[in-house]
Amino acid sequence: MSERTASVPDTLIPPATARAAHRDPNVLRWVAAYTLSMVGDMVFYLALSWAAVQNGTPAQAGVVTAVSAVPRALLMLGGGVVADRFGPRRVVIGSDAVRCGTVLAVAAVLYVTDPGLWLLALLAVVFGTVDAVFLPAVGALPARMTTKDQLARVQGMRGLGIRFAAVVGAPLGGLGVAVGGSAAAFACAGLLIAASLPLLISTRVRELPADGTAAAAGDSTAWRDLRAGLRHIRRHRVLAPLMITIALGDLGFVGPLNVGLTLLADERGWGASGMGWVLGGFGTGAGAAALLLAVRGRVPRAGLVTAGAIIPGAAAIAALAQVSALPAAVGVAVLVGLLTGLSGAMCGALLQTATDSAYLGRVTAVAGIVSLGIAPLSMPLSAAAVGVWGTGPVFTVSALVCALGGAVALCAPGLRRAELPR
DSSP: OOHHHHHSOOSBOOTTOOOOGGGOHHHHHHHHHHHHHHHHHHHHHHHHHHHHHHHSOHHHHHHHHHTTHHHHHHHHHHHHHHHHHHOHHHHHHHHHHHHHHHHHHHHHHHHHOOOOHHHHHHHHHHHHHHHHHHHHHHHHSGGGTSOGGGHHHHHHHHHHHHHHHHHHHHHHHHHHHHHHHHHHHHHHHHHHHHHHHHHHHTOOBOOOOOOSSGGGGTOOOHHHHHHHHHHHHHHOTTHHHHHHHHHHHHHHHHHIIIIIHHHHHHHHTOHHHHHHHHHHHHHHHHHHHHHHHHHHOOOSSHHHHHHHHHHHHHHHHHHHTTOOSHHHHHHHHHHHHHHHHHHHHHHHHHHHHHSOGGGHHHHHHHHHHIIIIIGGGHHHHHHHHHHHHOHHHHHHHHHHHHHHHHHHHHHOHHHHTOOOOO
8 A cells, every 4th residue: 555545544434343234334325335336337338238229230339338348357457556556435436426427428418419339439438447447446445344254244235236236227227218218328327326426425434554565665656566466366375266266157157147048048949038037037046145145244164165156056057058948947047046146255255355455456356357358258159159069068168167166166275264254
């Protein structure tokens, strides 16, 4: 941490403050702000997709909706450094304010004119760039709001917020488009993000402790901070294998549950509504896993539970491609969501609790690149492979990749024996 960060602290809470996260008004304000922001994101991406389709060809629309991923993946490591150097609270507030202002400005332009695809592409680039700073800062914030023994519960509460956003965001965006077109949907997204700002501003945080690197001596640079964060992961007995586990789990999971499921539904004759039921089953299972962690707050033998959820979850992914009846597929999807949701929540909780709080922005950035940068590569590969070999073999290979992540967790003593704080 730089001396500049320490000398201009965020709004602080006393170090002795400790209460259950789900009963802490400060944490609840942050969860509400995060949920509003995520709902706004869902509405934004639906509005962006709709506006792109209306203003160009399907191929051009695909480019516009995907272009935000490029700056997010390229700049996220730098975003982690920014979050750790300047404090995640002010970074989250600043990035949310930029996102809000940009989206509302585009909504105003769309009300009065039709600028074409260039404005939508620019908006996507700006949104992705700001996300590269926002996402690591969001990951670094919980450790400064509550004690380590409550971080797993916060992870569960955050998971519930994500599930709520997934359920509410798309219909709300669709309603905005139906009522007032893309401009109304963008305005809705901007207002939702704006509503999160007062809650974020009222959130109190602890001062970030020094990390023992050159930053503490005041002679740090962004490059040194980045190298220190990567070194922290590489040398850590829990974080190093945990990153590999996350990478393999997401790499094997993202393809089948995105492109692969669409192709499976078409192959089985379930149709779009059937695919919706399967996705609903997955969301139900994942939501139940997040609720479990939010209520319990701590799961014993966390590292072992993580591996124990990944491996049968991988088997359930493979089984999904062997089921022909829709009700059975929905049941398997619930199991996939429950097990992968549990393993994902446990990975997030272990990442939060094992990382020195001074490095959380950088560690979260690395985990984000793994999930948002590497894992999506499996989607075009999965689609191409299904076209050649069919859904069954592709789902099986994907399941084996996921299971390999569980095997890494089992074989790494530090991760296998990892515990969440009491």
